[in-house]
Amino acid sequence: MKNKVKLFWFIVLVVITAMYFIITRPTKLGLDLVGGSRLVLEAQTTQTMPVITQDMMNSLQFAIENRVNKLGVAETVVQRQGDKRLVVEIPDVTDLDKAKQFIGETAELEFKKLAMVNGKMDWVSTGLTGKDLNKAMVSSNPNNGEWVVSLDFNNEGAKKFADLTRELIGKQMAIFFNGELQSAPNVNETITGGHAQITGGGKAGFAYEEAKQMVDLLNAGALPVPAKIIEENTVGPTLGADSIARSKLAGIIGIGLVMLFMIAYYRLPGLIANIALCIYGVILFALFKIIPVTLTLAGIAGFILSIGMAVDANILIFERTKEELKAGRTLFTAINSGFDRAFTSIFDSNVTTIISCVILYTLGTSIVKGFALTLALGVAVSMFTAITVTRNFMHLIFGTGDLTHPEWFGLKKSDIGDSYKAVETKREKAKFGILD
Amino acid sequence: MKLDIVKNKIWFLCLSAILLAPGIGAMIYSSITYPTHTPLKVGIDYTGGTTLQYGVNTAAPNEKIGELREKLAANGVDNPYLQVINVSADNQKEGLKSIISIRTKFIEEGSDVTDKITKVMNEEYNSADLMQVSSVGATLGSELFKNAVIALSLAILGIIFYLTMRFQFDYALAAILGLVHDVLFILGVFSIMGLVWDVQIDGLFITALLTVIGFSVHDTIVVFDRVRENLKYYSKKMSFGEIVNFSIHQTLARSINTSLTTVLTLLALYLFGGVTTRDFVLAMMLGIIIGTYSSIFFCASLVDMWREGAKKKQAA
Numbered sequence A: 001m002k003n004k005v006k007l008f009w010f011i012v013l014v015v016i017t018a019m020y021f022i023i024t025r026p027t028k029l030g031l032d033l034v035g036g037s038r039l040v041l042e043a044q045t046t047q048t049m050p051v052i053t054q055d056m057m058n059s060l061q062f063a064i065e066n067r068v069n070k071l072g073v074a075e076t077v078v079q080r081q082g083d084k085r086l087v088v089e090i091p092d093v094t095d096l097d098k099a100k101q102f103i104g105e106t107a108e109l110e111f112k113k114l115a116m117v118n119g120k121m122d123w124v125s126t127g128l129t130g131k132d133l134n135k136a137m138v139s140s141n142p143n144n145g146e147w148v149v150s151l152d153f154n155n156e157g158a159k160k161f162a163d164l165t166r167e168l169i170g171k172q173m174a175i176f177f178n179g180e181l182q183s184a185p186n187v188n189e190t191i192t193g194g195h196a197q198i199t200g201g202g203k204a205g206f207a208y209e210e211a212k213q214m215v216d217l218l219n220a221g222a223l224p225v226p227a228k229i230i231e232e233n234t235v236g237p238t239l240g241a242d243s244i245a246r247s248k249l250a251g252i253i254g255i256g257l258v259m260l261f262m263i264a265y266y267r268l269p270g271l272i273a274n275i276a277l278c279i280y281g282v283i284l285f286a287l288f289k290i291i292p293v294t295l296t297l298a299g300i301a302g303f304i305l306s307i308g309m310a311v312d313a314n315i316l317i318f319e320r321t322k323e324e325l326k327a328g329r330t331l332f333t334a335i336n337s338g339f340d341r342a343f344t345s346i347f348d349s350n351v352t353t354i355i356s357c358v359i360l361y362t363l364g365t366s367i368v369k370g371f372a373l374t375l376a377l378g379v380a381v382s383m384f385t386a387i388t389v390t391r392n393f394m395h396l397i398f399g400t401g402d403l404t405h406p407e408w409f410g411l412k413k414s415d416i417g418d419s420y421k422a423v424e425t426k427r428e429k430a431k432f433g434i435l436d
Numbered sequence B: 001m002k003l004d005i006v007k008n009k010i011w012f013l014c015l016s017a018i019l020l021a022p023g024i025g026a027m028i029y030s031s032i033t034y035p036t037h038t039p040l041k042v043g044i045d046y047t048g049g050t051t052l053q054y055g056v057n058t059a060a061p062n063e064k065i066g067e068l069r070e071k072l073a074a075n076g077v078d079n080p081y082l083q084v085i086n087v088s089a090d091n092q093k094e095g096l097k098s099i100i101s102i103r104t105k106f107i108e109e110g111s112d113v114t115d116k117i118t119k120v121m122n123e124e125y126n127s128a129d130l131m132q133v134s135s136v137g138a139t140l141g142s143e144l145f146k147n148a149v150i151a152l153s154l155a156i157l158g159i160i161f162y163l164t165m166r167f168q169f170d171y172a173l174a175a176i177l178g179l180v181h182d183v184l185f186i187l188g189v190f191s192i193m194g195l196v197w198d199v200q201i202d203g204l205f206i207t208a209l210l211t212v213i214g215f216s217v218h219d220t221i222v223v224f225d226r227v228r229e230n231l232k233y234y235s236k237k238m239s240f241g242e243i244v245n246f247s248i249h250q251t252l253a254r255s256i257n258t259s260l261t262t263v264l265t266l267l268a269l270y271l272f273g274g275v276t277t278r279d280f281v282l283a284m285m286l287g288i289i290i291g292t293y294s295s296i297f298f299c300a301s302l303v304d305m306w307r308e309g310a311k312k313k314q315a316a
Helices: A002-024 A054-070 A096-104 A155-167 A208-220 A241-290 A297-326 A331-363 A366-398 A427-432 B009-033 B063-074 B113-125 B142-166 B169-197 B203-234 B240-272 B275-315
Strands: A036-043 A077-081 A085-091 A109-117 A120-129 A133-140 A147-153 A173-177 A180-183 A195-199 A227-235 B049-056 B081-086 B098-104 B128-136
Touching: A002 A241, A002 A366, A036 A054, A036 A096, A054 A077, A054 A085, A054 A096, A085 A096, A085 A227, A096 A208, A096 A227, A109 A155, A120 A155, A133 A208, A147 A155, A147 A208, A180 A195, A241 A297, A241 A366, A241 B063, A241 B240, A241 B275, A297 A331, A297 A366, A297 B203, A297 B240, A297 B275, A331 A366, A331 B142, A331 B203, A366 B142, A366 B203, B009 B169, B009 B275, B049 B113, B063 B081, B063 B113, B098 B113, B113 B128, B142 B169, B142 B203, B169 B203, B169 B275, B203 B240, B203 B275, B240 B275
Parallel strands: none
Antiparallel strands: A036 A085, A036 A227, A077 A085, A109 A120, A109 A173, A133 A147, A147 A195, A173 A180, A227 B081, B049 B098, B049 B128, B081 B098
8 A cells, every 4th residue: 555655646746747847848839830930042143153943943952951950840841932932931949040040051161272363372172172071070179178170071072181181281271161261270291081170260269059050051061052031921820820729629629528438438437547648648748848849730640649549548447347347356356457457458559559650750751750759659658647547546546445336437236247257367477468 | 149240251351342442443543544643632732832922911810811711712722721921020011911821732824713812812801912923842742752651661560570479470460451451441532532522632641641550550459469368268168260259349348439539539620620630630530430440340350261261271
């Protein structure tokens, strides 16, 4: 009994913690549910590229999509509009200024050397650019602790870099980012191995954010043509605000009906299941906020399915408990074997669901990912609430006594002992479904 | 009075065939006749379409969008995506407050659809100024599809592996065939709806299918779990078929109650929820119902049939 009371207080503690996170953390909703910002980008022609071709637009769209994904926000939309425009829609939750910086930068990295141009010394391109990178990372200089951007060239880039440094021994080499001089170190020796570092231009080096942004941009790739943000507005939800308001209400009605059904059919255990379901909702919602998950309709579908599975777990348990009671077992044993025997099916079906979710999440894109994430979280939480929480409450309320009121379970006195003869199950074995 | 499922399994398998056949027919017919050569009618998420942007000089409340949607539908503009763009303060000129963006399927040159929409807009918002007409690309490309199919195939392999480990290979195969059964049914129904009522599928439809798949496997496992348990105790006293029957009857109350609770929620969403998610909810609801049917009548019958076949072979 003592352990049960302890477990009860543990559950209370979990709920309070969850409530704390629900109140303090913001809810992140996707573009389809709350809307967000809408940026219109226009590809700019340059002297070297006087015409914008469809191929360029395709790679521009790809590059922008890549960058938006690097922001770590689910469900952004990048869409072509007309011949040289892209519409980028970003959910409300994103830091718009950061997003704008991210999208607008061309992110062109160039290595240059000094040469005579029209009688003047000037920096000229060497052919080594951001395209030759394998990846970039933020790291710190072990000598002075400054933040630096480490570059890791691909095979071709490493060769180019070695050739370039060999050529420039004793001379200066410059690194330009977006046309700005970052640093111009003296080359002391040939550098093979394909690694290089960019130290900040100023005295104090890069600020961490500065270095991080450069790294993210370098990893996402340069824009094939410069693009300018020409319009910036906020937009309503893509699913239509009218629809969402109605669906919210409908969802509440739906869950209310399910709860009524559970009480009407399963009586007192049904009520307990409803409380467990509320706890389930609170914990899951808190998790959505802690992780954080950007909720979209696909995510909500996963959530609905996991509610269905959580309710199903309790239905399975109660049906089993009823069967055991009908078979004439004592209340305590009936509840316990109801849980133990229902456990194998709950366990197997949930593990199957989680396996599929992990695969869908790892390999899938946008919609599929959002769905898999919320479903997996939901199923994992329901393993706790539908089993541990319900069981704890059942034991606390019913205790170990006899079944004095069969109507609490929606049974009649005459039902008891009126069923097939139940066979004794060894609990340890039943739990894991081991076949003899 | 108890229904003998195993004895009548041939009939249930026939019923499944009857349920699936028209849909499969519709999908084949659609693949041949549609210009997109897809088994279902695809919406503007896949094909791209035309966006019309109207500037209005009042702040457009979101509630009014519903009204506009109904009016547009009455004028033959199907499934438009409506979005209010609130013009930021520094962009407001000449009283322009909001932009209503209407995204619909491609409007061909010389068609009167644009005029119709403009007329509706003028009725709704006094003066609506058609600022921009532009074609937009697809938001869901074939990449997403390919990717989803690959992910799903691997997920199915994972399910087969786990169920073979926990049950047996024929159970795993039956569970997957049940899943295929349910997915084909939903695809078929929506293919027919596309042909008859011009229902188009969008990104949400994929989500609904994923939900159906999740439920289908879950429901089948619960029935199989009971068979597995009963086999342990009764395999000497009863035949496999009898045990399957017995197990299905034991889990029947649970199967019906679980579907009922889920369908209740979905029905509320279907009847009272938003228009834009109606087809999505319908797909899920049909999926839950067919999923319950298949786990009771289809999957168990399959396993029993295979076992019987194996026994006969052994005897012969």
